[in-house]
Amino acid sequence: MSRFEPRNPDFESHVRGAFAAQGLMGNFGAELTEVAPGRIVIEQDFHERLLQQHGGLHGGAIAALLDTACGFSAVTLVAAGKGITTIEFKTNFLAAGLGERFRFVAEVLKPGRTIMVSEGRAFAAGADKDRLISTMTATMMVIDI
Amino acid sequence: MSRFEPRNPDFESHVRGAFAAQGLMGNFGAELTEVAPGRIVIEQDFHERLLQQHGGLHGGAIAALLDTACGFSAVTLVAAGKGITTIEFKTNFLAAGLGERFRFVAEVLKPGRTIMVSEGRAFAAGADKDRLISTMTATMMVIDI
Amino acid sequence: MSRFEPRNPDFESHVRGAFAAQGLMGNFGAELTEVAPGRIVIEQDFHERLLQQHGGLHGGAIAALLDTACGFSAVTLVAAGKGITTIEFKTNFLAAGLGERFRFVAEVLKPGRTIMVSEGRAFAAGADKDRLISTMTATMMVIDI
Amino acid sequence: MSRFEPRNPDFESHVRGAFAAQGLMGNFGAELTEVAPGRIVIEQDFHERLLQQHGGLHGGAIAALLDTACGFSAVTLVAAGKGITTIEFKTNFLAAGLGERFRFVAEVLKPGRTIMVSEGRAFAAGADKDRLISTMTATMMVIDI
Numbered sequence: 291m292s293r294f295e296p297r298n299p300d301f302e303s304h305v306r307g308a309f310a311a312q313g314l315m316g317n318f319g320a321e322l323t324e325v326a327p328g329r330i331v332i333e334q335d336f337h338e339r340l341l342q343q344h345g346g347l348h349g350g351a352i353a354a355l356l357d358t359a360c361g362f363s364a365v366t367l368v369a370a371g372k373g374i375t376t377i378e379f380k381t382n383f384l385a386a387g388l389g390e391r392f393r394f395v396a397e398v399l400k401p402g403r404t405i406m407v408s409e410g411r412a413f414a415a416g417a418d419k420d421r422l423i424s425t426m427t428a429t430m431m432v433i434d435i
Numbered sequence: 436m437s438r439f440e441p442r443n444p445d446f447e448s449h450v451r452g453a454f455a456a457q458g459l460m461g462n463f464g465a466e467l468t469e470v471a472p473g474r475i476v477i478e479q480d481f482h483e484r485l486l487q488q489h490g491g492l493h494g495g496a497i498a499a500l501l502d503t504a505c506g507f508s509a510v511t512l513v514a515a516g517k518g519i520t521t522i523e524f525k526t527n528f529l530a531a532g533l534g535e536r537f538r539f540v541a542e543v544l545k546p547g548r549t550i551m552v553s554e555g556r557a558f559a560a561g562a563d564k565d566r567l568i569s570t571m572t573a574t575m576m577v578i579d580i
Numbered sequence: 581m582s583r584f585e586p587r588n589p590d591f592e593s594h595v596r597g598a599f600a601a602q603g604l605m606g607n608f609g610a611e612l613t614e615v616a617p618g619r620i621v622i623e624q625d626f627h628e629r630l631l632q633q634h635g636g637l638h639g640g641a642i643a644a645l646l647d648t649a650c651g652f653s654a655v656t657l658v659a660a661g662k663g664i665t666t667i668e669f670k671t672n673f674l675a676a677g678l679g680e681r682f683r684f685v686a687e688v689l690k691p692g693r694t695i696m697v698s699e700g701r702a703f704a705a706g707a708d709k710d711r712l713i714s715t716m717t718a719t720m721m722v723i724d725i
Numbered sequence: 726m727s728r729f730e731p732r733n734p735d736f737e738s739h740v741r742g743a744f745a746a747q748g749l750m751g752n753f754g755a756e757l758t759e760v761a762p763g764r765i766v767i768e769q770d771f772h773e774r775l776l777q778q779h780g781g782l783h784g785g786a787i788a789a790l791l792d793t794a795c796g797f798s799a800v801t802l803v804a805a806g807k808g809i810t811t812i813e814f815k816t817n818f819l820a821a822g823l824g825e826r827f828r829f830v831a832e833v834l835k836p837g838r839t840i841m842v843s844e845g846r847a848f849a850a851g852a853d854k855d856r857l858i859s860t861m862t863a864t865m866m867v868i869d870i
C-alpha cells in the first residue's frame with residue numbers, strides 16, 4: 291500500500307493519457323507498466339535506436355526514461371488541473387546499459403505543494419535478479435495545465 | 436583558436452565516426468555541426484518524435500543531446516586508443532523547448548588525464564538571437580577502448 | 581554594467597545585513613567583497629578551521645561558500661519583502677583547495693519570478709592568475725520573508 | 726550485517742583518525758557515531774555557528790556534513806594505502822534545518838575500484854521519529870595516499 295494519498299482520483303488515467311501523448315516515449319517503444327500514488331515503473335526493450343557507439347544503451351536514453359518516470363511519479367500526486375514541469379535532474383551511471391530489457395522505477399521523496407522531488411533507479415532485468423545501472427534525483431515544480 | 440591541444444591528431448574523424456555510430460543520434464536526426472579541440476556543437480530540428488505531452492522538446496531529449504555533446508567534447512582531447520565513459524551529469528531546464536531548431540554546445544572545463552568535466556548549453560535558435568533553454572555539467576572518465 | 585535591473589533599490593544593504601547575520605559565514609571569517617545586481621563575490625582566507633584531513637580546503641566548506649554566493653546573487657534580484665530558499669545545488673571539484681586566499685563568484689543565470697538559477701565558480705587566488713577549483717549550479721525558490 | 730566486505734581490516738581506526746584530523750568537523754563540533762563497512766553516521770548539535778540568517782542550519786553546513794559522511798563511507802571500503810577524493814556531489818534540501826540535533830547517514834551505492842558513489846540522508850532528530858531534511862548523491866575517486 292502506498293504512503294501517499296492521491297489528490298486526483300483519476301490520476302491513473304491522467305498519467306496513462308499523458309504518457310501515450312509523449313512523442314519521445316512512443317519513439318523509444320517504452321511501456322508504462324505501473325502507475326501507483328507516488329510511484330511509476332516504465333519498461334523498455336533493448337533496441338538499436340537507443341544505443342551509443344559501443345553497443346550499450348545511451349546514457350541520454352537512460353536519463354530520458356528515468357526523467358519520464360520521475361516526472362509522472364510527481365504527476366500521480368497533483369490535484370486535477372495541475373501538472374508538473376521539471377526544474378532539474380542529476381543522473382549517475384553505475385554500470386553499462388547492457389541487457390534485453392530495462393526497468394525504470396521512480397518514487398516521490400517529497401510531495402510538496404509547489405516543489406516535488408523524486409528518485410529514480412534504472413535496472414537491467416536479469417533472469418535471477420535485476421542489476422542497478424543508474425540513479426536519478428529530479429526536482430519538479432507543480433504548475434497549472 | 437582553441438585553448439586546448441588535442442592529443443590525437445585524428446580526433447575529428449574519430450568523433451565523427453563515433454557520432455555516426457550512435458543509434459540514438461541517428462534516431463533523433465541530430466547533426467554534428469562543429470568538432471574542435473574541447474568543443475562540440477550538435478544541431479537538431481524540432482520533431483514530433485522528440486516531444487513530451489505538452490508539445491515541447493522532451494527534457495530527456497534535451498539531456499540526451501547535451502550529454503552527447505559533452506561526451507564528445509571530452510573525446511576530442513583524449514589520446515588515440517582512449518575513449519570516455521560518462522560517470523554522471525546534471526541538467527537544469529530554464530525555458531520551454533519550443534522552436535524550430537536547437538543547438539547544443541559543449542566545452543571542456545577540466546581536461547584531466549583520468550577525469551574530464553564539460554559544460555553544455557542548449558539553445559532554441561532564433562531569428563535574432565538564441566534563447567538559452569538548458570544547462571548541463573557532465574563528468575566523464577577516460578578509458579581504454 | 582549589469583544585465584539585471586534590481587527590483588529592490590535597497591538590495592545591497594539587505595544582502596549585506598543578511599550576510600552579516602549568518603552564523604556560518606561569521607564562523608568561517610568569510611568577507612562579502614562585491615554585491616551587484618545578479619552577482620556576488622565572497623572572499624575567504626585559508627584557515628585550519630576549514631580544512632579536511634589532507635590539509636586542503638574541505639569540499640564542504642567550498643560548497644558552503646559557493647552556496648552562500650549563489651543564494652545572495654538571487655537575493656539581489658528579488659523584490660522588497662521577498663527572499664529565497666535553496667532547493668538544491670550541485671558542485672564539481674576540479675582541483676585541490678590549496679592557496680592563501682579564495683574567491684567565490686556567483687552570477688544569476690535565470691532570474692525567474694518563482695525559480696532562480698545561479699552559477700558559482702571558486703578560485704584559489706594566485707599572484708598572476710586565479711586557479712578554478714570548483715563549480716556550482718544552484719536552484720532557488722523565491723519566498724515571502 | 727553489512728553487504729560489504731572491507732579491504733582494509735583497520736578501516737575503522739583509519740576513518741576515525743582521518744575524521745579527527747578534519748579542521749572543519751572539529752570547528753562544527755560534529756561527532757562520528759557509526760563506522761561500518763560502506764556506512765557512516767555523523768551527528769551534530771544545533772549551534773549558532775552553523776546557521777543561516779533565518780535561524781536554521783545553513784544549507785552549506787548540511788552539505789558539508791553529508792559530504793563528510795559520504796566521503797568516509799567510501800573510505801571504509803578502500804584498501805590500505807588508498808583514500809578518496811570527491812569529484813562532485815548534489816544536494817537537495819527538502820525541509821528546514823530546524824531541531825536540536827541532526828543525523829547524517831551515508832551508504833555506498835557503488836563500491837567501484839576507481840569510482841565510488843554514495844548516497845546521504847540528513848535528518849532532524851525527533852522525539853518520535855526523525856524528519857528527512859536533505860539528500861545527497863556523491864561521486865568519489867579512489868586515490869593513493
